[in-house]
Amino acid sequence: MLELQNISYIVDDEGKDKDILKDVSLKLDDDKFFVITGPNGGGKSSLAKIIAGIYKPTSGKIIYDGTDITDMSITDRAKMGIGFAFQQPVRFKGLTVKDLLELAAGKEMKASACDYLSEVGLCAHDYINREINASLSGGELKRIEIAITIARGTKLTIFDEPEAGIDLWSFSNLIKVFEDLKKKTMGSIIIISHQERIINIADELILIANGEVVKQGTKEEIMPLFTGTSFKCKFK
Amino acid sequence: MDKIQENLLAEIAGLHEIPTGAYNIRANGEGAGRRSTEHIEITTKQDKPGIDIHIADNTVRESVHIPVIISETGLTESVYNDFFIGKNCDVTIIAGCGIHNCGTQKSEHDGIHTFFVGENSKVRYVEKHYGEGDGNGEIVLNPQTIVHLAAGSYLEMDTVQIKGVDSTIRTTVADVADNATLIISEKIMTHGKQHAETDFTVDLNGEGSSTNVISRSVARDDSTQLFKSNIRGNNKCAGHSECDAIIMDNGQVGAVPKVEANCVDASLIHEAAIGKIAGEQIIKLMSLGLTEEEAEEMIVNGFLK
Numbered sequence: 250m251l252e253l254q255n256i257s258y259i260v261d262d263e264g265k266d267k268d269i270l271k272d273v274s275l276k277l278d279d280d281k282f283f284v285i286t287g288p289n290g291g292g293k294s295s296l297a298k299i300i301a302g303i304y305k306p307t308s309g310k311i312i313y314d315g316t317d318i319t320d321m322s323i324t325d326r327a328k329m330g331i332g333f334a335f336q337q338p339v340r341f342k343g344l345t346v347k348d349l350l351e352l353a354a355g356k357e358m359k360a361s362a363c364d365y366l367s368e369v370g371l372c373a374h375d376y377i378n379r380e381i382n383a384s385l386s387g388g389e390l391k392r393i394e395i396a397i398t399i400a401r402g403t404k405l406t407i408f409d410e411p412e413a414g415i416d417l418w419s420f421s422n423l424i425k426v427f428e429d430l431k432k433k434t435m436g437s438i439i440i441i442s443h444q445e446r447i448i449n450i451a452d453e454l455i456l457i458a459n460g461e462v463v464k465q466g467t468k469e470e471i472m473p474l475f476t477g478t479s480f481k482c483k484f485k
Numbered sequence: 486m487d488k489i490q491e492n493l494l495a496e497i498a499g500l501h502e503i504p505t506g507a508y509n510i511r512a513n514g515e516g517a518g519r520r521s522t523e524h525i526e527i528t529t530k531q532d533k534p535g536i537d538i539h540i541a542d543n544t545v546r547e548s549v550h551i552p553v554i555i556s557e558t559g560l561t562e563s564v565y566n567d568f569f570i571g572k573n574c575d576v577t578i579i580a581g582c583g584i585h586n587c588g589t590q591k592s593e594h595d596g597i598h599t600f601f602v603g604e605n606s607k608v609r610y611v612e613k614h615y616g617e618g619d620g621n622g623e624i625v626l627n628p629q630t631i632v633h634l635a636a637g638s639y640l641e642m643d644t645v646q647i648k649g650v651d652s653t654i655r656t657t658v659a660d661v662a663d664n665a666t667l668i669i670s671e672k673i674m675t676h677g678k679q680h681a682e683t684d685f686t687v688d689l690n691g692e693g694s695s696t697n698v699i700s701r702s703v704a705r706d707d708s709t710q711l712f713k714s715n716i717r718g719n720n721k722c723a724g725h726s727e728c729d730a731i732i733m734d735n736g737q738v739g740a741v742p743k744v745e746a747n748c749v750d751a752s753l754i755h756e757a758a759i760g761k762i763a764g765e766q767i768i769k770l771m772s773l774g775l776t777e778e779e780a781e782e783m784i785v786n787g788f789l790k
Binding site for chain 1 (some may be wrong): 768775788
């Protein structure tokens with residue numbers, strides 16, 4: 250189980266303190282599918298990066314499976330079974346898709362590297378030896394990032410806006426990827442998303458706005474907080 | 486050949502046994518083995534140290550290995566190797582120099598390679614430099630490559646210097662005729678107090694001629710590097726040079742790319758990017774379970790792969 254206790258995150262904004270997250274407390278049970286949603290700039294991505302260890306909270310504690318991981322490095326958290334798919338995947342000159350897939354899957358690679366690519370709708374033959382460099386489009390990079398993250402098979406996996414940069418044609422496939430993940434009960438999954446179809450497959454939703462948790466609950470409890478089809482938050 | 490020499494051969498040429506095809510092995514300033522073939526003839530120069538390699542017209546899918554190894558300390562030599570490649574050939578030439586210096590004196594090998602590539606021939610030239618040794622003697626390699634490309638010919642030159650060379654100045658001069666292409670790809674990693682300099686001058690003389698000069702390098706510790714390139718477009722041609730360098734610790738890299746268009750139809754581009762490893766690359770690999778040091782290592786190895 251992942252527990253966030255009174256997490257605050259303050260950054261320097263031209264000499265002034267800016268609150269990105271204010272006293273956020275959450276409990277996320279094992280083997281559930283969570284979607285964190287809410288308006289842009291509300292603190293969702295910062296929260297995800299704090300869980301992965303990329304950002305360090307100004308105050309508060311993160312407890313994972315009973316261990317206080319607040320001061321642990323990104324590496325140690327990764328080794329404990331936390332996976333993170335970046336919203337904007339990183340490019341590497343010289344490293345190939347295969348290099349990162351093999352690193353992610355580790356020695357006990359359950360499926361072949363090609364299977365992970367097929368899962369995200371990429372023809373393995375065309376991509377496996379490609380460099381993860383500027384020759385790949387944003388959408389291709391994004392799908393490779395998701396494949397790499399799935400290949401890790403971690404107990405807690407965070408996807409930061411996986412739909413961003415994915416074309417409409419591929420979007421249905423992406424939903425299927427997450428539906429399959431859910432069926433396989435691959436540990437807990439946290440997805441930061443604005444997409445209704447992703448929200449629809451969540452066990453629980455967490456609505457974050459202005460750096461605060463507005464509400465954590467089921468879709469039926471959270472969705473009425475949005476008006477119409479837009480994601481305008483009543484609490485803003 | 487002793488164990489040290491065998492190891493040097495494996496490092497620079499990937500050779501664990503006598504190669505197939507033509508070869509000439511030079512060890513400590515002397516010939517240590519040679520084989521000519523039906524289409525490739527290797528002869529000793531009479532006027533200065535070195536060899537002439539004559540490759541007959543229409544020789545295809547053949548290779549020549551000409552490794553040089555030095556395991557004696559204090560040996561300094563300049564060697565002239567000239568390649569005369571006929572028309573319509575498709576050959577691979579594997580050169581390289583490995584030095585093991587366990588003494589206190591400087592060991593230096595300066596290889597001057599001249600290529601005369603015949604019309605419509607295709608040549609892949611691979612050169613690897615490697616130094617090792619537990620002494621304080623300096624290891625110096627100053628290769629010079631002179632390339633004359635006839636009409637329609639193609640030469641691809643891959644050079645690698647990853648380890649152990651204290652000082653190197655690489656000079657490459659080329660002239661490229663009609664519809665001929667020269668591709669140069671170099672990979673360098675320096676560490677300690679090493680210094681590496683590369684200087685490429687390419688004259689695109691022919692109509693439709695082209696070149697692509699790509700340098701990827703990593704400078705670690707207190708090492709220094711300088712990349713110079715000058716592409717002169719003297720006809721309707723296309724030229725591109727790219728210097729991409731990672732600096733670590735106190736490493737320093739300078740890049741002086743120059744392009745000179747002497748014809749209105751010349752199209753020339755140069756790019757240079759020098760910087761430390763992007764923080765987000767390290768973070769990504771750490772999120773896959775590597776430590777910061779392991780992440781750096783993987784990024785550097787991939788960059789120079």
